[in-house]
Structure formats: structure tokens, C-alpha cells
Amino acid sequence: MSSRDTFDSNAAAFFGGVKSALTSVFCLVLMGTYIGIGALAHDFGLASWWLALSTVLVWAAPAQVILISATGAGAPLIEIAIAVSLSAIRLFPMVVALLPLLRGQGTRLRDLLLPAHFTSVSMWVESLRLLPTIQHQHRVAFCNGLSVGYMGTAATFGFVGFYLAAGLPPLLAGTLLFLTPMSFLISTARNARMMVDRLALVLGLILGALLTYLHVQLDLMWTGMVGGTLAYIVHRVREVAT
Amino acid sequence: MNAAVAELWPYLMLVLVGYLPNEIWRVLGLVLARGLNEDSQIVVWSRAVATAILAGVIAKLILFSSGALTTIPLTVRLTAAICGFLAFLAVKRSVFAGVAVGEAVLLLGGFLFTQ
Numbered sequence: 001m002s003s004r005d006t007f008d009s010n011a012a013a014f015f016g017g018v019k020s021a022l023t024s025v026f027c028l029v030l031m032g033t034y035i036g037i038g039a040l041a042h043d044f045g046l047a048s049w050w051l052a053l054s055t056v057l058v059w060a061a062p063a064q065v066i067l068i069s070a071t072g073a074g075a076p077l078i079e080i081a082i083a084v085s086l087s088a089i090r091l092f093p094m095v096v097a098l099l100p101l102l103r104g105q106g107t108r109l110r111d112l113l114l115p116a117h118f119t120s121v122s123m124w125v126e127s128l129r130l131l132p133t134i135q136h137q138h139r140v141a142f143c144n145g146l147s148v149g150y151m152g153t154a155a156t157f158g159f160v161g162f163y164l165a166a167g168l169p170p171l172l173a174g175t176l177l178f179l180t181p182m183s184f185l186i187s188t189a190r191n192a193r194m195m196v197d198r199l200a201l202v203l204g205l206i207l208g209a210l211l212t213y214l215h216v217q218l219d220l221m222w223t224g225m226v227g228g229t230l231a232y233i234v235h236r237v238r239e240v241a242t
Numbered sequence: 243m244n245a246a247v248a249e250l251w252p253y254l255m256l257v258l259v260g261y262l263p264n265e266i267w268r269v270l271g272l273v274l275a276r277g278l279n280e281d282s283q284i285v286v287w288s289r290a291v292a293t294a295i296l297a298g299v300i301a302k303l304i305l306f307s308s309g310a311l312t313t314i315p316l317t318v319r320l321t322a323a324i325c326g327f328l329a330f331l332a333v334k335r336s337v338f339a340g341v342a343v344g345e346a347v348l349l350l351g352g353f354l355f356t357q
Contacts, residue, residue: 032341043309050252057261062296067260069299071252073308077259085263087295089288095271109272116272117265165310171352173310178348179341181303182323186330186340188296200290204297209305211298223298228291235286 006135013138017145020130026122027153029187033061034154036179038161040065043177044072048162055155060120062087065180066220076218083220094124101127102143104136111140118147196235203227318351 007013021027034055041051046068058064063084070080095116102115127143134142165173192198204227211219304323305316326344333339 029337039310043311046252050256053253054256054260057256058264060264062292062299063260063264065303066295066299067256069303069308071255071259077255081259081263083295084260085266087292088264088267090267090292091264092267092271092288093282093285095268096274099272112272116268119268119271170310170313171349171356174314174352175345175349177307177309177311178304178314178319178322178345181300182326182344182348183337183341184296185300185304185323185327186337186344188293188300189327189330190335190337192293194286196286196290197293200293201297204294205301207294208298208301212302212306220295220298224291224295227294227297228287231290231294232287235290236283 007138007142010138010141013134013141014145014148017142017147018149019145020126020142021146021149022153024122024126026126026150029183030122030150030154031157032179033183034157035161035164036176036183037061037064037068038158038163039165039173039176040161040180041068041158042162042165043173044068046072048159051158051162052155055158056151058084059118059151059154060088060091061154062184065184070220079218079221082218083224086221086224091119094121095119098124098127101131102139104139106137107140115140115143115147118144118151120150122150123147194235195238196231199234200228200231203231313356314348314352315355318348318355322348322351 007016038048038051041048051068054064054067058067066083066087067080070083098115098119099112102112123143123146126146130146131139131143161176165176168176188201189198192201204223207223207227208219211222216222303311304319307314307319311319322344325347326340329343330336330340
């Protein structure tokens with residue numbers, strides 16, 4: 001850890017960030033996740049470069065999964081936009097929490113544009129852990145390096161999943177496709193530390209299945225708004241009661 | 243629709259219904275970055291909504307699968323997901339254990355019950 005906190009230049013800090021990314025456990029998680037997403041993109045008939053571009057531009061696995069599955073299934077554009085946006089609200093408080101760590105004397109707003117765009121779960125968790133050990137003037141460079149390391153890994157393994165799914169027999173391709181729902185189910189359950197999050201997960205699973213079965217329009221939007229709000233109300237009622 | 247438009251359409255869509263609705267929250271965070279903490283009520287609610295949406299997508303992918311996953315019967319997919327989740331709970335809340343067991347059950351079930 002101690003070797004991380006002094007860098008001679010921004011370039012050294014950047015590559016220090018890349019190295020931290022490639023040696024962290026999140027790197028493995030991203031490989032698995034993006035192999036699954038690559039298989040999903042292939043399954044829904046999207047191009048491999050489209051997927052790579054979506055990784056660079058959207059850079060949020062849940063939003064990408066929604067985008068790929070809804071686009072491939074031919075959902076109305078407005079529904080896709082709403083579902084993607086609702087899944088991304090969590091990025092807002094994450095950016096808010098990250099920026100104070102990056103701001104130092106002489107940090108300009110445009111220096112923060114890239115770190116804000118790079119904000120995602122893996123980068124955010126690692127930044128909050130590592131940035132306090134790094135000198136203020138090198139934090140933005142380190143953070144950008146960390147993010148480029150993660151994003152490069154994700155984009156690369158998106159291609160791997162895409163072409164594996166294209167070449168494998170159906171059963172094995174199906175197993176790759178199953179990676180996305182399986183790993184998302186479990187990582188969401190693990191991240192749900194509060195009762196409200198667990199309840200939202202359960203309600204979302206039930207409502208998502210039910211509304212799809214009933215062919216309800218804008219099913220994802222309703223699943224999120226109704227399931228999430230219901231979980232929140234139960235949480236508030238319990239909080240007030242105790 | 244001519245050929246050039248048809249080819250560019252998925253990329254235009256990526257920007258319009260993928261990039262922009264997602265990125266707006268990062269930009270808002272950058273512009274309005276003060277006075278919100280992880281426990282504020284609006285953050286708790288928005289996290290619940292995002293969790294429910296993601297859960298809805300997970301349910302759709304498992305229950306109403308498309309493409310290669312449809313060759314594996316629904317009961318096998320559901321059993322695999324449940325086994326994976328139970329393994330996650332049993333093995334110290336390990337994501338790896340859960341995913342590995344879920345995938346193994348899916349592969350075995352698919353091998354046994356797919357014509």
C-alpha cells in the first residue's frame with residue numbers, strides 16, 4: 001500500500017491506477033460480467049463494436065443489460081430510455097460522494113468531467129478506498145488510470161463473450177448467457193445490506209415476471225416505480241414505528 | 243429507410259436511449275455535488291427503484307429467455323437460479339460460489355433434459 005501514495009508525475013499516477021485496476025478482485029468480476037454481456041449482445045443480434053461502444057459510453061453493466069435486452073426485443077424507445085435512466089439514478093449520489101476526494105487546490109471542473117463519466121460501482125468502491133492514500137495533485141490521474149484499466153478489461157471481455165457465444169454449441173452458449181442474470185441476482189443480493197434493498201429485490205423479481213407475463217406496457221418502468229416505492233414505504237413505516 | 247441510415251440506426255439509438263438517459267445522472271452529480279449523503283431519503287428511494295428494475299430484468303432473462311437459453315427448459319433455468327442463490331447464502335455470501343453452483347446446475351440440467 002505504501003508504494004502507492006507517492007508518484008513523481010501524473011503519468012506515473014495514471015499507470016499506478018491502471019495497475020491497481022488490473023490487480024484488484026473487481027477485474028475478475030468485470031471479466032465474468034462482460035463475458036455474459038457479450039454473449040447477451042450476440043444473442044440479441046447486436047454487433048460486437050456496438051457493444052464495445054456501449055461499454056465506453058454507457059459504462060454501467062445494469063444499464064447495458066437493460067439496453068441490450070430491450071433493444072433486441074424491440075421495446076419502444078421511450079420505455080428503454082426510462083428504464084435505463086431509472087437504473088442509473090444511483091450514479092448521482094456516487095458522483096456526489098466521489099468528487100470531494102478528487103477536488104484539490106487548482107482542480108478545474110473540466111478535470112472532473114472524465115472521473116464523473118467513469119463513475120461506476122467497481123471504480124467507485126476502489127476510488128473511495130485508495131484515493132485517501134494518494135497525494136491530492138495526482139488523484140485525478142490515478143482515478144482515470146484506474147477507470148481506464150477497468151473499462152479496457154470490460155470492453156475486451158465483451159468481445160470474448162460475444163465471439164464465444166457465436167462459436168459455442170447451444171448448451172454452452174446458454175450457460176454463458178445465464179452468467180448475466182445469475183451474477184446480477186447474487187451481486188444485487190449481496191449489495192442489499194438494508195431491508196429496503198432486499199425487499200425491492202424480491203418485489204422486482206415478482207413484478208418483473210408478472211408484468212411480462214401479462215404483457216403490460218412499460219413493464220420495466222412499472223416494476224421499478226411500484227416495486228421500489230412499495231419497498232421504500234414499508235421501510236419508512238417500520239422506521240417510524242420503531 | 244436507406245442502407246446507411248439502417249446501419250447507423252443502432253448507434254444512434256445507443257446514444258439516444260442508452261448514453262444520454264444514463265449520463266444525465268453523472269452530469270447532475272457533477273453540477274449539484276453537495277449536501278447529499280448515502281442515507282438521505284431520496285437516495286434510499288432511488289436505490290430501491292434501481293434495485294427493483296434490475297430485479298425485473300433478472301426475472302425476465304431467467305423466465306422469459308431468448309436465443310440459446312430457450313433450448314434449456316424453464317424448470318432447469320429456475321432450479322439453477324435457486325440452487326445458485328442457496329449456495330451464495332450457504333458459502334459465506336460468496337458471489338463466486340453462487341454463480342459457480344448456478345452455472346453447474348444449469349449445465350448438468352441442460353445436458354440431461356435437453357433433446
